[in-house]
Amino acid sequence: MSLLSEKVIPGNHGKVFETNAKEDHELAKIQKAILQVRGVKDFVINEQKFPRSFTIHTHALVEIKDIEDAVQSTGFHAIPRHLFTL
Numbered sequence: 001m002s003l004l005s006e007k008v009i010p011g012n013h014g015k016v017f018e019t020n021a022k023e024d025h026e027l028a029k030i031q032k033a034i035l036q037v038r039g040v041k042d043f044v045i046n047e048q049k050f051p052r053s054f055t056i057h058t059h060a061l062v063e064i065k066d067i068e069d070a071v072q073s074t075g076f077h078a079i080p081r082h083l084f085t086l
Contacts, residue, residue: 007061014042014057015064017078019071021052026076030054033070037062053081 008015021027031043031054039060046053056067064080071078 006065007063008039008056008058008067010041010058010060012057014044014055016046016053016055016081017067017071018051018053018081019076019078021076026074027052027054029074030071030076030078033074034067037066037070040067054078 019027019030021030027045031045034040034043034054034056039058039062040056041059042055042057044055044057046055056062068078068080
């Protein structure tokens with residue numbers, strides 16, 4: 001494991017997560033939970049992608065596990081995508 005695979009690094013690129021949530025109200029529930037995580041600055045839903053995904057931007061190092069746990073508390077899952085888009 002490395003810093004890049006275990007944490008969301010502050011900056012403009014953020015970290016993309018896929019989720020099993022499908023409806024807008026489900027994604028709003030996830031957004032509310034994630035914005036409660038210390039260090040999270042922004043939550044952007046990627047509406048043109050399937051499966052549904054979202055991007056997290058931070059202003060501090062944030063553990064990916066913390067984001068996964070926040071999403072799991074809503075009854076859904078979040079799976080981080082690869083480190084950088086190819």
